[in-house]
Amino acid sequence: QVQLVESGGGLVQAGGSLRLSCAASGRTSSNYAMGWFRQAPGKEREFVAAVSRTGGNRYYADFVKGRFTISRDNAKNTVALQMNSLKPEDTAVYYCAVSPKMAAAITRGDYDYRGQGTQVTVSS
Numbered sequence: 001q002v003q004l005v006e007s008g009g010g011l012v013q014a015g016g017s018l019r020l021s022c023a024a025s026g027r028t029s030s031n032y033a034m035g036w037f038r039q040a041p042g043k044e045r046e047f048v049a050a051v052s053r054t055g056g057n058r059y060y061a062d063f064v065k066g067r068f069t070i071s072r073d074n075a076k077n078t079v080a081l082q083m084n085s086l087k088p089e090d091t092a093v094y095y096c097a098v099s100p101k102m103a104a105a106i107t108r109g110d111y112d113y114r115g116q117g118t119q120v121t122v123s124s
Contacts, residue, residue, distance in 0.1 A: 100112060
């Protein structure tokens with residue numbers, strides 16, 4: 001069992017930045033690939049970014065490439081999402097997720113545990 005708690009969400013103007021963080025407890029996070037999803041009101045959940053267990057491989061959705069960066073710290077059992085150049089369409093609840101499989105599995109929505117989410121609102 002893995003518990004995930006996200007933090008760092010908030011309200012920011014378009015063009016601004018936010019850094020989300022997710023703390024994992026329970027089983028050692030280094031046993032899991034980790035990633036982020038988001039869901040806006042009235043829309044389906046969508047993949048944002050994922051990182052492999054060692055941090056060597058990273059995956060991004062096309063709509064965040066060049067703007068968002070995912071990173072992890074296995075010593076602290078955390079994964080972060082640095083979000084720059086934010087746009088109003090980035091407004092959503094952002095969820096942290098983990099999978100015992102490869103990070104590529106997370107890109108397909110295949111994960112075992114998910115956090116409660118943190119709200120990100122980008123004003124125009």
